[in-house]
Amino acid sequence: MKLTKLHCAVLTALAASGSLYAEETKKKDKAAIEIIEVTATKRSESIQEVPVTVTAITGDNLERLGVSNFDEYVEFLPNVVFQGTGPGQNEIYIRGAATTQTSIAVSSVQALQPSVAFYLDEQPVSMQGRNLDIYATDVERVEVLPGPQGTLFGASSQSGTVRLITNKPNHDGFSAGLDTSTGFTKGGDISNSLEAYFNMSLSDSLAIRVAAYNDHQGGWIDNILNVPGQGGYTGSPVVISRVSGGALTNPEDVPVIAPKNDALVEDNFNTADYAGARFGLSYLINNDWDLLVQHTQQSLDTEGVFAYDPNLEGESSTNRFVPENNNDDFGLTTWTLEGRLKHLDIVYTGGYLDRDINSTIDYTGYTNGGSFAAYYACNYAGTPETQECVDPTKFYKEETSTSRTTHELRLNTSAENRWRVTAGVFYDSQELSTVGQFQLGNTDLPYFANLQKTLAGTEGINSNGGPFSSEISFVNDITHTIDQVALFGQLEFDITDTVTASFGARWYEIEDSFKGATTTVDVSGRLRAFGDGSDAALTEFFGADEAAAIQAAITSGQLDTSLLDSNGSLTVDDTIIKASIDWQVSDEVMLFAAYSEGFRPPVTNRVGGGLAKNQEGAFDGFRIPVYSTTDSLDNIEFGFKSTLLDQTLRFNATAYYSKISDLQTSRFDPTNISFLVFTDNVGDAEIKGIDGDFTWAATDNLIISGAFSFIDTELSSINAELEGIAPSVGSRLPYSAEFSGNLQAQYFYHISKDMTGYVNASVSYTGERLASMTMDAYVLEDTTNLVYGTGSGLSIEKEADVYSGVNYQDSNGQTFAGGRYVQDSYVLANLSFGVTNDEWKAEFFIDNLTDKSAVLYIDTQQFTPKVVTNRPRTVGFRFSYDFY
Numbered sequence: 001m002k003l004t005k006l007h008c009a010v011l012t013a014l015a016a017s018g019s020l021y022a023e024e025t026k027k028k029d030k031a032a033i034e035i036i037e038v039t040a041t042k043r044s045e046s047i048q049e050v051p052v053t054v055t056a057i058t059g060d061n062l063e064r065l066g067v068s069n070f071d072e073y074v075e076f077l078p079n080v081v082f083q084g085t086g087p088g089q090n091e092i093y094i095r096g097a098a099t100t101q102t103s104i105a106v107s108s109v110q111a112l113q114p115s116v117a118f119y120l121d122e123q124p125v126s127m128q129g130r131n132l133d134i135y136a137t138d139v140e141r142v143e144v145l146p147g148p149q150g151t152l153f154g155a156s157s158q159s160g161t162v163r164l165i166t167n168k169p170n171h172d173g174f175s176a177g178l179d180t181s182t183g184f185t186k187g188g189d190i191s192n193s194l195e196a197y198f199n200m201s202l203s204d205s206l207a208i209r210v211a212a213y214n215d216h217q218g219g220w221i222d223n224i225l226n227v228p229g230q231g232g233y234t235g236s237p238v239v240i241s242r243v244s245g246g247a248l249t250n251p252e253d254v255p256v257i258a259p260k261n262d263a264l265v266e267d268n269f270n271t272a273d274y275a276g277a278r279f280g281l282s283y284l285i286n287n288d289w290d291l292l293v294q295h296t297q298q299s300l301d302t303e304g305v306f307a308y309d310p311n312l313e314g315e316s317s318t319n320r321f322v323p324e325n326n327n328d329d330f331g332l333t334t335w336t337l338e339g340r341l342k343h344l345d346i347v348y349t350g351g352y353l354d355r356d357i358n359s360t361i362d363y364t365g366y367t368n369g370g371s372f373a374a375y376y377a378c379n380y381a382g383t384p385e386t387q388e389c390v391d392p393t394k395f396y397k398e399e400t401s402t403s404r405t406t407h408e409l410r411l412n413t414s415a416e417n418r419w420r421v422t423a424g425v426f427y428d429s430q431e432l433s434t435v436g437q438f439q440l441g442n443t444d445l446p447y448f449a450n451l452q453k454t455l456a457g458t459e460g461i462n463s464n465g466g467p468f469s470s471e472i473s474f475v476n477d478i479t480h481t482i483d484q485v486a487l488f489g490q491l492e493f494d495i496t497d498t499v500t501a502s503f504g505a506r507w508y509e510i511e512d513s514f515k516g517a518t519t520t521v522d523v524s525g526r527l528r529a530f531g532d533g534s535d536a537a538l539t540e541f542f543g544a545d546e547a548a549a550i551q552a553a554i555t556s557g558q559l560d561t562s563l564l565d566s567n568g569s570l571t572v573d574d575t576i577i578k579a580s581i582d583w584q585v586s587d588e589v590m591l592f593a594a595y596s597e598g599f600r601p602p603v604t605n606r607v608g609g610g611l612a613k614n615q616e617g618a619f620d621g622f623r624i625p626v627y628s629t630t631d632s633l634d635n636i637e638f639g640f641k642s643t644l645l646d647q648t649l650r651f652n653a654t655a656y657y658s659k660i661s662d663l664q665t666s667r668f669d670p671t672n673i674s675f676l677v678f679t680d681n682v683g684d685a686e687i688k689g690i691d692g693d694f695t696w697a698a699t700d701n702l703i704i705s706g707a708f709s710f711i712d713t714e715l716s717s718i719n720a721e722l723e724g725i726a727p728s729v730g731s732r733l734p735y736s737a738e739f740s741g742n743l744q745a746q747y748f749y750h751i752s753k754d755m756t757g758y759v760n761a762s763v764s765y766t767g768e769r770l771a772s773m774t775m776d777a778y779v780l781e782d783t784t785n786l787v788y789g790t791g792s793g794l795s796i797e798k799e800a801d802v803y804s805g806v807n808y809q810d811s812n813g814q815t816f817a818g819g820r821y822v823q824d825s826y827v828l829a830n831l832s833f834g835v836t837n838d839e840w841k842a843e844f845f846i847d848n849l850t851d852k853s854a855v856l857y858i859d860t861q862q863f864t865p866k867v868v869t870n871r872p873r874t875v876g877f878r879f880s881y882d883f884y
Helices: 008-016 059-065 070-076 237-243 364-368 373-377 446-455 523-532 535-542 544-556 777-788
Strands: 025-027 030-032 055-058 080-084 090-094 116-120 139-146 160-166 175-185 190-201 206-217 271-284 290-303 325-341 344-362 395-413 419-439 474-494 499-518 570-584 589-600 631-644 649-667 678-697 702-718 739-752 755-766 796-800 818-823 826-836 840-847 855-859 866-869 874-883
Touching (some): 237 777, 523 535, 535 544, 818 855
Parallel strands (some): 116 160
Antiparallel strands (some): 139 160, 175 190, 419 474, 499 570, 678 702, 702 739, 840 874
């Protein structure tokens, strides 16, 4: 069976590595490298003839690579980065174009649009905050296009596009197959999976294909007993008081009740289960027209967390105080009608996506950083002798419902023409609705009693007319809609037999709308007031004094509201371009140069215009933007593609320079600014780099391949309002290593007439990376020491003597330095042995051969660092069988 059990992030990473494996075909008595047909330019071409950087890997080669779970994709990341907190909660970055990860633990509805577009076949399925985590089964190939692809693939293809191409129903008869595996993780539970497919031609014109899967990924993170004073969570009235503006009189003397997790202690509690199926029907209408309809249904259920607490002993232990889960279900129906009218190829494609996510998140750590921490956790209203801090256990529940409908109609002229045109129209409608419920503290505390009285009877908060149920302290109910229409086209012209020039453009218009309310904020009314912009409208909503201050901020240019209409909706339109020229130097070598533009649409802020709670230092006069404006990426690249030595060596490389204007970032700073997450434009950035890959059929039996990436990133300018808060000019962007690379080798040997043995080995290196765009590492380290009684032990890169992004001092009365946590470099290795013939394959594998615990991501959403790591050494067995 030509498939493997990888979710989309794994596939993307492998594809981006450019590690194309050779087939054991023969040419001049030597092994030759497989040439893959791709549709990166929305027409079928050889990967070595496309005049842009593109890498691809086939389903056959995915199986040979032997990757079976999320963590192992890290081995193949030369220019693609995945950052996040676990399955279904990851974001993709290509070529260093990254900023702070969206804080989805607060709300995905306020997330940035992704900078990398993700496609399933012809359908864009990228989503803000949480990329669709498609389990890839029965795959034909994966294509990755680094660099802006906005002219053909639209919004969110700012720094690249990833396309997962599935196997379609074929009309050649019956075929079927299955693939199963079992893995044993050191210190963890067993993982197992089963996949199967069948294809059947029902008639000369009708064929169906079904693929189904069930994959249980056992855990390895332990939720251990919380022992205060021994690295466990104690809580600190000093922290609570300082982030709450000194609410406690003598915080050093206030008793605190540490949270308990006795009933939740469990080994290997971070499990993930993928289950689903894809159904496809192909109908050949006549010799010129055919119709393809597919439906994919999937559920992803996770429990626990996929990060450990570095303050605890070991690299697989955590303290969590609320049962956590994430249930992510989606259904995706797609259709494609293809045909030919005289000299035009016509494609109409569309899709409907329906997705529901239900999450419960341990939010206990909010006490360590929220400006209302003392009110949520302490009896602050009494005398110094009676003040106390209660159990700080908190949780957050989010229910998110998303739908997306897309339509695209495009025309292609004949590929045989000297000039070739691709042109089309695109429509996209997205709606994301979130109800977030926060349980933030004991409702018997004075703060909650007073708030209950203030808001009692308020309409639209919840069904009983007040802000609280028996458990819920705060509600966030928002619907975000995005409607887009675009026209696009690309012209290619053969100047000579060996030189081709192309030019493409895309015009788009996007309307972005927020509707809804939080417990304390009418989001719809707020945006309507900004959209109206009159003194009367602003005064009615904000009151006279605040309205006058907001008008002054608008007049001075501090707040931009020009994109909003009277309904509070935001509309933008623009045209982007792409141009390239390529020279086929010989049959073996092609040179190319390209200029391209990409963009991410703006994001409206539900708390826009709000004045920072802390008005000291860098926050003096700071207001939350009403929206973050479009950020754009302009890219120039020069590259070559070569297939040498009688097609036994392929080597491709590209040098590029990218400039990002108005780089968007996600911000969550409840200590100084806002209770809720919001977005902002941090400034401009520049990225320079070289990436490449090679595949060498060294002998008839040995194939060696590899990929590399050098990246140099820096902030070239900073938004004036973020000076002293964001890293300074010249600082590196987060998450991307200056150097990453990998090597793989496959050796085949003859066993018998129809049986072949093989050995696969791979090793990868990922350099150190900075975590986030916020210089708060020393602040968080001090908090970690006070709350846990010990530091995290993580590396920190100092970037400023004084960090203005805090409104309190450390325990010695000294201001904090500015710095970011460092995600240290690491090396990973895999090894597998197998036997195969034309029908079956059996393989023994060892993933993470050296049992390395890599720092994949440092999560600071709870104000103390948590480390997302890879799966420990896993030994297992895979078996597949195909029926023809």
